[in-house]
Amino acid sequence: MLSQGAPETAAAGRWKLVWRRFLRNKPAIVGAIVLLLIVIAAFALPPILPFDYKSMDYSALQQPPSPKHPFGTDATGGDILAQTMHGLQKSLIIGFSVAILGSIIAVTAGSVAGLLGGWTDRAIMWLVDLLLVVPSFIVIAIFSPRTKGSSSIPLLIVLLAAFGWMISARIVRGLTLSLRDREFVRAARYMGASTRSVIVTHIVPNVASFLIIDTTLALGGAVLSETGLSYLGFGVQPPDVSLGTLIAANSGSSLTFPWLFLFPGGFLVAIVLCANLVGDGLRDAFDPSSKRARAGRKAAKPTKQKVKAS
């Protein structure tokens, strides 16, 4: 085998191939870059700003954007830029953590239930049904003494994720049931593959399209449900701010003092939009039948190079 002249082209493997296909999707790349910039801004900007989210500038009350306050100020002279950036930190952490954690729970529970069937399936589905009928806000309210204050963010994330995965899990279970009888899953079974490796290598990539859409939608949902909790007195509490509380507090003045509402709202839209673009790109990259991830008309090799270079 080694004696052959031509160098062996090593197989790229699944993940490399998915990555290569993702790179061909320009909107997804743009989305990823913008998302990255937002994350960097949210964490790098506040320390170098002249104001922090709590400080009040009494010389500028309810002022439109100016060089001193690029995003304007609110009624108490708070700097909207500083508040938005601080809120972004909170919302990014909460949104992404809840969405990803929820999806992980959903895919694990759903695929295990679908793949194993029998009693495991029934037990997991009972749990799903139970959680669906339990009013989640009341349960979170029971935890409320602990969730007050900003140190409770991890607990808030866990609670939000714990009550947000059930419907996705049911869908994943349904998809898994149809995959279970497919011959490639049976073949893997007869090869002696463990349940875990069947889930990771076959089930997850084949339900990826659904999962990705679900996660991107859950991202926006998590930011907003955090706002709802804050309104009820749980989650992020004043003077601490999140994107959600900013939007909720300022939505009333969206017509009179638009800068109060537009900047936090714009960032939320930007995050969800970028996450959607990245999600679409990932979905196309995972799906071999998608034509968008295919190489263009030109020969494949140069195209790949060009995309990588750009």
Add this chain to the structure above:
Amino acid sequence: MTDPTATETPQEGARQVTTAPLLEVSDLHVSFPSEEGRIDAVRGVNYTVSDGEVLAIVGESGSGKSVSSLAVIGLLPDQARVRGSIRLRGKELLGMDDRQLSTLRGSRISMVFQDPLSALTPVYRIGDQIAEALLAHGKMSNKQAAERAVELLDLVGIPDPQVRARAFPHEFSGGMRQRVVIAMAIANDPELIICDEPTTALDVTVQQQILNLLRKARDITGAGVIMITHDMGIAATLADRVAVMYAGRIVETASTAELFRSPRMPYTVGLLGSIPRLDDPARTPLIPIVGAPPAMHALPVGCPFAPRCPVAIDDCRAAEPPLQDIVPGHRTACIRTAEVGTTDLFTAYRHEITEPEREIITDDRVVLRVSDLTKVFPITSGVVFRRRTGEVRAVDGISFEVRAGRTLALVGESGSGKSTTLTEILDLERPEVGSIEVLGNDVATLTKARRREIRSKMQIIFQDPSASLDPRMPISDTLAEPLRIARRSREEIRTRVPELLRQVGLRPEHADRYPADFSGGQKQRINIARALALDPEILVLDEPVSSLDVSIQAGVLNLLRDLQTERGLSYLFVSHDLSVVWNLAHDIAVMYQGKIVEYGPAEQILTQPEHEYTRALIDAIPVPVVVG
């Protein structure tokens, strides 16, 4: 036709006005985008179909035979680019928008797909689905349509059509479903029926009935029929004219009698030679066409068949030969037709095969023993309290043995219990009744570690090569999967994957592709490669070649036979096709309704069949010979 009735006269008139043939396809090109750039799937195809004529388009998978017909009905995916001309009664179909084509589809052109399972909507009653086809085009009331649907069901030979029209697709067998699909296809009295491998998914005895039904449908509607098939036997029994396609072009076309009597294109001869036949000696290597069909994105200069052709000369590689008349009505795309005749071609192929290899010495070790295996599925009724109202004896007390280095064929049609038997064996769980012994271990007493070990020694190859490959996994990962499960090192996996690909006759650079980029035959080779990855001792072959076309099938069968000789593999080979079984098996067990009705050495069973079911199976094989 001697007695023209009032209804026929306008039709006759219409046919005289348009002198154009029913369907005229000229210079058709179709290309698709892919990872390697655009693939020209069809490269300049010309053919015509006249009324009442059956044109068989025969070719290997990927030859463009399906694509060229899907273009006619306008069902190609959006990314396909189509060029050329397709005229139905002189009216250009290419460039029509989807709405215009929709009025033609189903009414003037109809289609019978390969898979009767997915061609019917599972949630609607059969009668309603046929009525839907009628209502989509015809102007009739719901009641008339329902009545007509029952008539159509009767016409295609569904017994008790009144009652069966109210049934759902899952209550029909595969053959019955295909009859329903044919009923839908002829519902609006189309002028052209396109059949895309309509019998590939069916049992042989059912196939025979469906072919007869198609012939009847042609006679009733007077429609032209395009029969896309890979089976030369089907072409010979059904078609008036045959067009052989290779690498996106028609390479030989002639009347059926002419083509089968004196094929002149080396490729056609190769196809005919690669069919396993019951009159050949048992287990002889088939004469495959060497090599693989060319990669469509990088076609060689010159005749695309030249690299595989036994009579190719240097001139063949200079330019692609055009399709030329050699005798009127018989056209071939070969520059050597003048000097090389039919018999020379057959001889040339025969030269290529090596001497039949000696039979391997088999020790009489039994690697798999099944005794008195019975599997009963209970039929229950009631929702809350499940009452057992009956049972289906899917497998009813069967016993057989597979010896080391030998092949046992389990022959039977769908519903005979073959698949249940396989599942019982592969599950490695204690059967309800009877016992299964794998490599000397009774499966009822296996420890977890030992079961794992046996799993790697016993691999399965499924019937459907597409369904058994994860569509989202590139081939390299598919082949690496069993190695990873067995915790082999990364280094070993990296060297083993290209090695496996080469072993089954694929190119290592294919490793980065997804299964969708391969043809059926190639997918089955990938499946074989995956099964071989762990050096198993027993291969369970579940109809491994039944969805492949002949030259590929010959290649796969030879591959299986070679692997057996090389590695002393034992095969449990499940099939319904006796000619294939004859070519591979040492012993045969014929299964019918859960029981083994005949069991013994292959020679004895196929030459002196004792059970009438075995005889029916033998008779149903379409033979690639034209009588008369």
